[in-house]
Each structure stands twice: as C-alpha cells, then as structure tokens.
Amino acid sequence: MRVVKIMFIIMILIMLPFALCTGGAQEKEVITWVGQCQFPAGSIEYDAFKKACDLINLQSAGRLVIKPNSAGSIVAATKQFDAVDSGTLDFALDTSAYWRDKWLVAPLFDMQIAGMSAAEHYLWFLEGGGAELAREMVGDKYNVYITKAAFLFPPEIFLSTVKPINSISDIKGMKIRTAGDDGEVFSKMGASLTMIPGGELYEAMSRGTIDAFQFMSPAGDTSIGLHEVVKYLYLSPVRQPCSMSMVIVNKSKWEKLPVDLQEVVQTSFLSEAWHFYGRVAQADAEAIQKYQAKGVKIGHPPKEVENAMEKLAGEMYKERSAEDPFYAKVYESKRKWKEMIDSVYNKL
Template sequence: MKKLWVVVVLVCFVVTALSLSTVYAQDKKVFTFNGQSRMPSGNVFFESLVRACKRAEAASGGRLVFKVHPAGAIYAATKELDGVHRGVLDFADTCYMYYRDRWPAAPIFTAKPGGMSPMEALAWVIEGGGHELILEMLKGYNVKIINGAGQMAPPEIFLTTNKLLNTVADLKGLRIRSAGDGAAILNRLGAACTLLPVGEVFEAMHRGVIDAYEVASPAVNWTMGLQEAGKYIYLSPVRHPYEWNPFFFNKKKWEELTEDLKNIIEAAWREEAYFYYARAIMADIDALEKFRKAGIQVLPLPKEIEDAFLKEADAYYAEQAKQDPFTAKVLESYNKFKETFRSIWPRP
C-alpha cells in the first residue's frame, strides 16, 4: 500500500511538472510580426507606429517582436487593409478614406469635413457608436480592429499650392493630390483631384503633374521635405478637422496570442492615440515656423473659399445619405453625437 502511495505521488509530481513546463513554455513563446505603415520611414506617422510597437515589446518582456516596414515595402501603399486581410501583413496602420471606392462611408471614419474636433471624434469612435459601425463596414474582412488604437491627429493643412487662392474661382481646374470626401468636395468646386501615394507628392509637384496637394499636418509635411514643394500653405480646419488612423491586426494572427499579450498590445496601441495627438500639436507649431523660415507663405484660407467648401460639404453628404443606406446610418450616428455633445457643452 505504501509503495502504491509513493507511485501515485510520483505520477502526480511528474504530471504537475510537465503541465507547469508547458505553461512556462507558452508564456515564454516569442511572437514575431511583420507589419507596414501607410507612410514612408522618417515620417511622424511611421514613427508613431514604431513607438506604439516598441511600447508593447517592452511591456511583454521580450515575448513580442514587431518589425515595422515603410509604405510599399511589403504591400502596395494605401492598400494596407488588403495586405492584412490576406495575411501578407500581420499588422498595419491605414486611412479608412483610402477605401472610399468600396464603402462611400469610409472617409467619415478618417475625417468628416466640417465635422467634430479631434477629441469629440475620438469619443464617438470609442464610446459613441463609431467603432461598432466600423466593424459593420469591415464585416467579412480578416482583420482585428482594436477600439481606440491608432493615431488621432490635429487638423490638416487645407492645401499647399503654387498658386495664390483668393476666391472659389481659383480652385477651378486646379490639379490637386487629395483623398477622401475632401477630394470629392473640392471636385464639386471645380478642382481636379487625384490620389497619389504620399511618397510621390514631391516629384509630382516638381514635374508639374499637380498644382497643389494635401497630405497631412504641418509636421508630417515638413518631415517629408515638402518645404520645397509649393509656395503657399493655406490653413483651415474645414476640410480635415482631425484625422483618425487605426492600428489593426490580422485576425488569425491575433487569435494565436495569449490573453495577456492581447491586453498588452491593446493598452500600448491605445496609449499612442493620445500621445500622438499631444505631440503632434507641438510639432505642428514648430513646423509652421520652419516653413515660414524656409520662405513659404503661411496664410489663412480666404473666408469665401471656406464658406463655399462647407456649403458644398453639406450638399455632398445629403446626396451621399440618399444614395447609400449605410452612409446615412453613419452620418445619423455622427451628427447625433456631435449635436448632443455640443448642446450640453457648447463651443466657445
């Protein structure tokens, strides 16, 4: 009987040891992921994704390794969603507005002309129903969208041009690199907009392929060397009052992770949304001064153009809502949140 008891104890010990070693091995497994930014290396958006990934790596104790590649290095620039969906990329950042040809409502999730402030828009995404609508839009795609993970950016430059803008008539025939609903509205005002990868803007301006462009905020444009591409910078938040760029994962890769690693990535990537916003504001102030010193004229957008743009934006969205039920649903949620928030706390 005593021998049997000893055998039982030894068996239990071995089973427990094996179980613990298995758990330990799982805990120490290293996950390596290859991803891509929508921006070239050195760009502040690229560095933001790198920073968020390094934060997750540090918190994981070496169990996470993220390899971040610049736009186009692995998959076509502006098509990062497809790269992640197909498993060519494990993770990425992107702009929803790049996919306007599939979902007319997509640009609203990036930035709505004449829309909310950056923090209002982020609150709508995280808690106001925006995230659920994004998931509905991307149904069927093999991607994991982490609510609140990404980059919230301040307002963009309205346009950088080689031509002075005084009236709406000055937009007619102007060849502009632009994206999203802002491009659609500029087209309605007589411009000729086209979408180019941001890395091609400099050469396109120098070769005279385009007359003007919008890329992003002052700091982003400066890091891309665009102080030598355009004579005039026009500032106004009406076209792009903020910019929300999500970080997302291949769903299959995400499901391979342990729960603690998922929590680490979620926390690290969500933190970047706020950190990037604060840092970008200060960087934009500094960049605008650099542009001025470089000889670029920094000007307010003429009110005539600003008013015409906002009026055309209202007409554009009214038409879009009639043509596409999902766009109508997104606009209803967006506008209701904006109206409710501002009825309680009116803007000064």
C-alpha cells in the first residue's frame, strides 16, 4: 500500500509541470482587431499606420494582433466612424472632418483655419482637454471611444489646381474637392464644392470632374501620384495650419481590452506619430522636387485670398458659436489654449 502511495506522489510530481504549462498556455488569450486607415495603400500615411499596428503586435507580445487595412478595403474612408460604431471595424485612424454630418463642431478637432500650429493643436488635444471634449461630443449615442492616440500632420497644401489663382475672382465657379470647414469659406468665395475620397482624386482630376482639391501635404499627395494631374501648387498654412487624425475604437471592444493593452495601443500610436511627423516634414521638402520635375508652377496664393479666408473663417466660427453652446465650448477651449501658448512662447 505504501509503495502505491509513493508511486502516486511521484506521478503527481512528474505531471505537475506539464499541468502548469498547459494552464499557462490556456490563460494567454489572443485578441484580434481589424482596423482601417483613412488613407490609401502606398501613401506615407498608410505606411505609418501599419508601422503603429506592427508595434502594437510587438509590444503586446502577441496578445493583441492587429490587422491593418487601407482606405476603402472594408468600408469607404468617409464611413469609418459608422463602421467602428457598428463593429464592422474594431478601430480606425480617422479624421473628424468626415463626421460633420453628425456634429458641426467635429472638424474643429481636426483643424482650424488660421488656427494653432501642429504642436499647439496636438498638445491641446493631449493635455488641454481636447480629447475629453471629443468624447463629450460623441457621448453615449455611439459605441465609439476616442483614444488619446492620434497622427499629427504639418500644414497641408493650400490648393492644387489646373487653373491659376490670381485673385478671389478666380475662385468663383471653381470646382473644388474639400472635406473641412474651409469648404464653407471657399463656397462663400463662389466655389462649387464636392467631397471625393482621396483614392479617387487622380481620376477625378484627369477627367476634369474637378478643377482643384485639397487632400494632404506634398509628400502625401505625391505618394499617390497627384502631382501628375495638377498645373499649380499653392502653399500656405492659412487654410490648414495642421490637421490631426484620431484613433477611434469600438467602445465595447475597448472596455473589454485589458488596461495594459489599452496603454499599448495608445503609446504605440503616439510613438509612431512623432516619428511620422518628422518623416512627413522631410518628405514634403523632397516631394516639391517631383512637382518641379513635372513643370508644376509652385507659389503662394494671393494675399487677398489668404486674408479673405481668415476673415470669413473668423466670422463663421463666431456665428456657429453663437448658435451652438457646445461649439462655443470647444472654440473657446482652443482660443484659451492658444492664448496661453502665445503669452509665453508666441508660437510653438
């Protein structure tokens, strides 16, 4: 009997390590997320998005597997918010300019005409209450969580055109693709507006469907060949001093994600965001040479056009603030943040 007991104990000791290993393997849950970027495949923006996703895979030690997709792969770039809300996408890198059909104030989280610089805007979002205001805007109506992760962009091209702009009168009747608040300003100048996904701009310009567009910075536009279909490139930070795309996540998926993995998602994107910003700034300078090689005329828009845009935008923002208390809350938050920065540094 004693021998039997001893053998039993030995068997337990032999099997115990295997049991522990098996149990440990079962505890390692692998979570898979499918995401999409608002930018097309081949663009410098999509490459950065993919780098951030790869970093999440690495930093999570395989616990969170991210499957990135370019614009239009699963849903239209302009419908990513709705796809995240419904669960078709687990997350997306998206611009709030595309959410204007839900909230008039939404584009202010992306950019502001004649507003803050890129660094000022990003710091407002991270530390000045911007992210919290974005979450307040979305509220409980949508199953979408606004993270503090975002990609920051240098000033965009003022306008890429096939027609010269020598005065405000040249804007009148021009068919322009735009996605932000500047559309309303261009409209007040007499332009005819349309919204076309970035991936369709090359064909639209080639066919003459539109005369001009704003999309990205020189590096972003040249990465998908848009320098091949324009004759004039107008550069100025007035229309869009910066822009920012946020990482949005299906709220139910976010709440189920362990806290440490939530941090991995946010810090991975924040880390890549600054590297991306530096690469874009350098790439923009290099991209100008591609325009020059194609014979594109490069310059600044007339001062009267810049001044008119700033004036009309200021009037627009004040009118909206008077009509919408929440719009006024966001606008005032940004104004106070910029005022604080200007009082110390003049500009960041």
